[in-house]
Amino acid sequence: MAERDAEIVFKKDTVHKLLSGFFKEEKTKLSGDAALLMAEMLKIFVEEAAVRSQKQAESEDCDEVEIEHFEKILPQLVRMSTFSSCLAPEF
Amino acid sequence: MKMSVDKDETLQRLKAAVHYTVGRLCQKTGEDHRREFSRQVIAAIAETTFRQCDIFAKDLEAFARHAKRSTVTTDDVKLVARRSTALSIYIQNKSEELNQEQKDLKKKNTGKRKSRETEEESRE
Numbered sequence: 001m002a003e004r005d006a007e008i009v010f011k012k013d014t015v016h017k018l019l020s021g022f023f024k025e026e027k028t029k030l031s032g033d034a035a036l037l038m039a040e041m042l043k044i045f046v047e048e049a050a051v052r053s054q055k056q057a058e059s060e061d062c063d064e065v066e067i068e069h070f071e072k073i074l075p076q077l078v079r080m081s082t083f084s085s086c087l088a089p090e091f
Numbered sequence: 092m093k094m095s096v097d098k099d100e101t102l103q104r105l106k107a108a109v110h111y112t113v114g115r116l117c118q119k120t121g122e123d124h125r126r127e128f129s130r131q132v133i134a135a136i137a138e139t140t141f142r143q144c145d146i147f148a149k150d151l152e153a154f155a156r157h158a159k160r161s162t163v164t165t166d167d168v169k170l171v172a173r174r175s176t177a178l179s180i181y182i183q184n185k186s187e188e189l190n191q192e193q194k195d196l197k198k199k200n201t202g203k204r205k206s207r208e209t210e211e212e213s214r215e
Contacts, residue, residue: 008112008119011108014108014112017105018148019148019163021101022145023148023152028156028161030151030162030163031162031163033165033189034151034163034165036189038151040185041172042143043112043116044181045143046116049139050117050121053128053132054120054121054128057126058124063126064126065117065121065127065129065132066131067129067131067132067135070132070135070136071135
């Protein structure tokens, strides 16, 4: 009998520590619910990156999704996700 | 003050946790579309996701500060998601789901609390 795949998620604790570590001020805290929502958002971010990279590989008739496929779709991904698109991370 | 060694270890562990989940998500996407993701691209997506957290965190902090709060709440997350309409709607729905779960939980606990109070009264 086929098992149902458990949903792949970012752990609340991981997200909490991750985001908290990036806050500029010590007094800034993150609520539990905010951490849960951010876990969702990160998952969507990754899924978008993966699906877009996959489509790029497909459009180039490639069997495997490689780093150059991801690089090509990265600007669009970043523009979609941030307010400051000029802060796009460099490789 | 924490030793920088501890901090590095924590950072490495967090990066590894992100990498692990990214790997699984890429694997699933690969299976759905019958196209495998190379190890390098998974590492690249993981690294980008990690850096994106920095951007998200700074935005969240700025929104909270603007609202004169020191705790980042779901309202701040909704603002960060505002960039994309589809994402905005999705996050809004998730937020409502969370609220509903909490309401249900509160109802349960209120019931327990009442019965506990009656028990204490009878003991006195």
